Amino acid sequence: MSGRFPFRKGLQDVGDGIFAYLQPDGSWGYSNAGLVTDGDESLLVDTLFDLRLTAEMLEAMRDAAPAAREIDTLVNTHANGDHCYGNQLVEGATIVTSEATAAELAEVTPAMMAGLLENADQLGEAGAFFREVFGAFEFRGIELPPVSRTFREELALTVGDTRVQLIAVGPAHTRGDVLVHVPDSGVVFTGDILFIEGTPIMWEGPVANWIAACDRIEALGAEVVVPGHGPITDRSGARAVRDYLVYVRDAARTRYDAGLSATEAAQDIALGDFSSWHDSERLAVNVATLYREFSGSSETPNALELFAAMAAIARRS
Numbered sequence: 001m002s003g004r005f006p007f008r009k010g011l012q013d014v015g016d017g018i019f020a021y022l023q024p025d026g027s028w029g030y031s032n033a034g035l036v037t038d039g040d041e042s043l044l045v046d047t048l049f050d051l052r053l054t055a056e057m058l059e060a061m062r063d064a065a066p067a068a069r070e071i072d073t074l075v076n077t078h079a080n081g082d083h084c085y086g087n088q089l090v091e092g093a094t095i096v097t098s099e100a101t102a103a104e105l106a107e108v109t110p111a112m113m114a115g116l117l118e119n120a121d122q123l124g125e126a127g128a129f130f131r132e133v134f135g136a137f138e139f140r141g142i143e144l145p146p147v148s149r150t151f152r153e154e155l156a157l158t159v160g161d162t163r164v165q166l167i168a169v170g171p172a173h174t175r176g177d178v179l180v181h182v183p184d185s186g187v188v189f190t191g192d193i194l195f196i197e198g199t200p201i202m203w204e205g206p207v208a209n210w211i212a213a214c215d216r217i218e219a220l221g222a223e224v225v226v227p228g229h230g231p232i233t234d235r236s237g238a239r240a241v242r243d244y245l246v247y248v249r250d251a252a253r254t255r256y257d258a259g260l261s262a263t264e265a266a267q268d269i270a271l272g273d274f275s276s277w278h279d280s281e282r283l284a285v286n287v288a289t290l291y292r293e294f295s296g297s298s299e300t301p302n303a304l305e306l307f308a309a310m311a312a313i314a315r316r317s
């Protein structure tokens, strides 16, 4: 892991007019973002989970880089709210993301999140866990502006003279995960394809796509790898996430073949070295997603059931 950059809240200058915005400890909802500037042009990689956090970040960016006073392009790496619920504050920007993310954005709305938080008391264990991990954020008053431009596989952009390559690698963590690569500077923003020092959560799968995405990050050869959550890393961070996915895939498969339920399997799998990563309860979602994949099921998972399953594991650890 690259120790070049401290893991502290705020903007980190990673060179060539490129910045990472970090939010320790990287747990639920505390995501990272990025900024690429060249001359008076700028590209923002993701906003944060609510308006207060995003406004604070944009102010830090404007202070550090004049080009950030008016963001030209906003790229959302995926549709989870902790990467896009501040979009409305980036006025006038061209919003770009993958076709699949644009479609997914319409589904889990900020109003639904606000409603779940308000009614958490009536939702039992799942509600209590939901409130525990998301209660610090404010989902009221959030409106998602429309996406301006979508792409399927790759899209080449420029910021001033700087080349920026968008690479769609989903479905994996979500339906439409995107990597943002700045090849001439050796920097890549991975969105939630990488969680560092925290447990990855596979809402969507298939796992093979996510493993391939880790390989793709390694193959890019970037020296500065900014994950969606956690400290800045290098290619070793992609390798660690890949190792976790392979381990959990194989452990889940053995238990699936032995006839255990997804819940039983998640309770039974020992995480070994990976247990030091925070939010290890996400194993419950990962196993549930793998079981759907193993069985060929196309049913939509029940989010409340997944939160209840995570709560059961979190309570035990």
Ligand SMILES: [Zn+2]
Pocket: 029, 031, 080, 082, 083, 192, 228, 229
């Ligand atoms: Zn995230």
